[in-house]
Amino acid sequence: MGDKRQRARVQGSWAASLPKPAPSAKVGGAGGNIGSPGASVFQTGAWGEGQQMFKFHQPAKPLRDIPAEKVIKDAGDYEISHGPSGVSRLRLIPGFLPQTEADWVFAQLYAELPWSQKTNFRLGQAYLEPRLTCWYGDLPYTYSNSKRQANPQWHAVLNNLKDMVEQASRYSFNSLLCNLYRDGKDSIAWHSDNEPSLGPHPTIASLSLGDTRCFSMRKKPAPEENGDYTYVEKLRIPLVHGTLLIMEGATQEDWQHQVAKEYHDRGPRINLTFRTIYSEAQSRGALGDRQGSQQ
Ligand SMILES: O=C(O)CCC(=O)C(=O)O
Incomplete structure (x- = not known):
């Protein structure tokens, strides 16, 4: 033997x-x-x-190809998937803010926003977010099991940017989550912006300032994959200074996104994600409508 x-x-x-x-x-x-x-x-x-x-x-199951990661870097509208939850769409606008304006905005926000490091909870364990954030909106925002309190005191620069983003996207927003990645070691892990307070099919408009970071997306696997992301579609979008990215339709239901840590030098980057938050009563109503229309 x-x-x-x-x-x-x-x-x-x-x-x-x-x-x-x-x-x-x-x-x-x-x-x-x-x-x-x-x-x-x-x-x-x-x-x-x-x-x-x-x-x-021969193996019982046929061998499968791992789909190559696709890169999106040109301005345009992209339908990234058509699924049972609907169409997932991205709109990419590099140069939404011209260089000198973007430089000025970055310097103002970096120096003047009330940046702090939030504590989140996973399986009852506290951990510090690996980036700094601040929140603007009439309502609080809860994600990763901890709450950002309502903050209606919008910085004047942010008010102007909100108007510009609303005009370009033709959506209106009532809230803003600001992220500051201090260097390449700051990051945001895989997630979807799908908290109930964002309602069904939320539109998120994300403006990037400062050093370029890679925004990665991966499609959520079908139920029979049992949570295995090996064979899902993947996208990479380099978000350069002054770029606006709009995520629409079923994107938050069908995809996840992240900004991974990088192991070479990166300068600071600010990301502003404009959102619409609904009160608990409103989101209960919105979910009720959606469930009704799916039956
Ligand atoms: O920094 C980014 O581009 C992404 C931020 C993000 O995913 C979020 O705030 O939910």
Whole structure:
């Protein structure tokens, strides 16, 4: 049995039975260990009678290709999927803020916003978010099991940006989550912006300022994949200074996104995500409507 295992390890389990060794060869005898100088599998032991042939079997499931990550970097409207939850759409507008304006806005917001590090909770364990944030809106915002209190005191620069983003997107927003990635080690993990307070099919408009970071997206796997993301579609969008990205339709239901840590130097980056938050009563109503229309 030991011989069989050893032979399978050295030659692969598809190897055919080998000829019987010469009677003088001894198992574990001097010089007979694999790995010792001059050792050979032919020297390691006598093959018993009735050895089986090893045959290669095709895997039961056909091998699947892992889809290549697609890169989106040009201005345009992209329908990234058509699923049971609807169409998921992205709109990318590089240069939404011209360079000098973007430089000025970045400097103002970096210096003047009340940045702080929020504590979140996962499985009852507290952890600090690996970035700084601040929140604007008449309603509080709860995500990752902790709450950002309502803050109706919008900075004047943010009010102007909200008007510009609303005009370009033709959506209106009542809230803003600001993220400050201090360097390449700051990040945001895989998630969807799908809290009940955002209502069904939320539109998120995300303005990036400062150093370029890679915004990654991955499609949520079908139920039969049991949470395995290996074979899902993936997208990468480099978000450069002054770029506006709008996520619409079923994007938050059918996709996740992240900004991963990078292990080479990155300067600071500010990301402003304009959203619409509904009160508890409003979101209960919105979910009720949606469930009704799906039946
Ligand atoms: O920084 C970004 O581009 C993404 C931010 C984000 O995913 C979020 O605030 O939910």
